[in-house]
Amino acid sequence: MSDRFSPTPEQKFTFGLWTLGNKGSDPFGSATRPGLSPVEIGRMIADVGAYGVNFHDNDLVPIDATPAERDQIVRDFKKMLEETGLKVPMATTNLFYDPVFKDGAFTANDPRVRAYAIQKTLKAIDLGAEFGAGVYVFWGGREGLETDAAKNPAVATQRFREAMNFFCEYVIDNGYGMKLALEPKPNEPRGDMFLATVGHALGFIETLDHPEMVGVNPEVAHEQMAGLNFLHGVAQAWERGKLFHIDLNDQYFGRYDQDFRFGMADIKRAFMLVKFLEDVNYEGSRHFDAHAFRTEDYEGVKDFARGCMRTYMILKEKAEQWNKDSEIQAIIADLNSDQDGANALLGAYSPEAAQKLKAAALDRSVIAKRGMRYERLDQLTMEIILGVR
Numbered sequence: 592m593s594d595r596f597s598p599t600p601e602q603k604f605t606f607g608l609w610t611l612g613n614k615g616s617d618p619f620g621s622a623t624r625p626g627l628s629p630v631e632i633g634r635m636i637a638d639v640g641a642y643g644v645n646f647h648d649n650d651l652v653p654i655d656a657t658p659a660e661r662d663q664i665v666r667d668f669k670k671m672l673e674e675t676g677l678k679v680p681m682a683t684t685n686l687f688y689d690p691v692f693k694d695g696a697f698t699a700n701d702p703r704v705r706a707y708a709i710q711k712t713l714k715a716i717d718l719g720a721e722f723g724a725g726v727y728v729f730w731g732g733r734e735g736l737e738t739d740a741a742k743n744p745a746v747a748t749q750r751f752r753e754a755m756n757f758f759c760e761y762v763i764d765n766g767y768g769m770k771l772a773l774e775p776k777p778n779e780p781r782g783d784m785f786l787a788t789v790g791h792a793l794g795f796i797e798t799l800d801h802p803e804m805v806g807v808n809p810e811v812a813h814e815q816m817a818g819l820n821f822l823h824g825v826a827q828a829w830e831r832g833k834l835f836h837i838d839l840n841d842q843y844f845g846r847y848d849q850d851f852r853f854g855m856a857d858i859k860r861a862f863m864l865v866k867f868l869e870d871v872n873y874e875g876s877r878h879f880d881a882h883a884f885r886t887e888d889y890e891g892v893k894d895f896a897r898g899c900m901r902t903y904m905i906l907k908e909k910a911e912q913w914n915k916d917s918e919i920q921a922i923i924a925d926l927n928s929d930q931d932g933a934n935a936l937l938g939a940y941s942p943e944a945a946q947k948l949k950a951a952a953l954d955r956s957v958i959a960k961r962g963m964r965y966e967r968l969d970q971l972t973m974e975i976i977l978g979v980r
């Protein structure tokens with residue numbers, strides 16, 4: 592079925608090989624779907640109408656592949672990309688699956704692990720560059736600990752910084768022109784992970800040698816696992832030009848990392864997120880880092896993928912409706928209107944401005960009497976989302 596909610600290339604909808612290729616295994620049970628080759632997954636991603644495919648090095652090339660096998664895999668995958676028109680906007684490194692990373696990668700205590708992790712990432716950056724990936728993601732899946740006796744978190748931060756500085760120089764040296772994006776997560780699989788939230792990552796980035804090259808790849812579920820408002824992290828990153836990529840999915844608060852279909856758990860938060868991304872003309876990929884329920888076969892996986900994109904498109908239309916709604920806009924205008932000329936008291940510091948402000952008559956009991964109409968505003972928002980307005 593093709594309608595106005597069908598995916599468009601302008602939306603830059605992407606999926607990782609690991610998302611549609613997810614076989615349904617979890618910590619308590621084995622795979623419920625047969626494995627597919629990277630080319631087969633790529634075809635499925637193209638088939639549902641997405642714009643691009645992202646991968647970890649080992650989603651594409653097995654960790655123990657010979658150079659000849661690697662070259663053959665790369666050739667086959669490139670052929671599939673040419674045939675389908677799919678792009679590879681983002682690439683990343685698997686620094687979490689192999690037992691060597693049991694104590695982390697860039698922050699592991701054993702220097703051999705740190706060296707191996709950096710070596711593996713350099714090769715994976717080369718692989719991403721070969722496919723024209725413009726964004727390189729760093730999800731510190733194993734960067735963390737179970738006991739604080741294991742590591743000094745300040746030392747871990749320094750090790751992480753040293754590695755990121757190394758990669759920035761490598762990308763510059765090779766003229767790859769890539770941007771690097773840190774993906775925060777508070778826990779799972781480690782008991783506690785370093786750079787736990789978007790806020791931690793944004794603070795860290797400013798301490799790097801090339802902060803201009805590094806931004807974030809926030810994931811809905813990761814911030815929600817920590818009980819945070821995802822949109823606030825996204826907005827703060829965007830406002831500083833740091834929203835290089837985004838991982839869309841969904842998650843109920845207080846649960847394990849669920850990686851649900853976008854919008855299925857908290858539609859109102861999904862709506863506000865889509866509205867934000869569209870209002871600010873976010874130009875990066877809208878990457879769905881999620882997977883189908885374990886109950887599904889590959890038809891169900893396609894239903895899942897189409898659902899992610901369709902919900903996004905529906906919410907985008909609802910966001911346009913919200914922006915055009917005269918009652919909503921009247922409330923917004925009133926909320927932000929200049930009251931008693933108070934705008935003139937605000938702005939940059941000067942000794943005169945401070946004097947003027949100190950002398951201003953601001954009657955707090957009068958000001959506090961004003962009703963904000965947020966109940967009405969939220970109900971109107973609900974009615975747009977629920978489709979009755």
Ligand code: GLT
Binds near residue numbers: 609684730838
């Ligand atoms: C893994 C993780 C994701 C990260 C991927 C990138 S891998 O599936 O759960 O959140 O984005 O490394």
Ligand code: MN
Binds near residue numbers: 810848
């Ligand atoms: Mn996740």
Ligand code: MN
Binds near residue numbers: 838
């Ligand atoms: Mn992710």
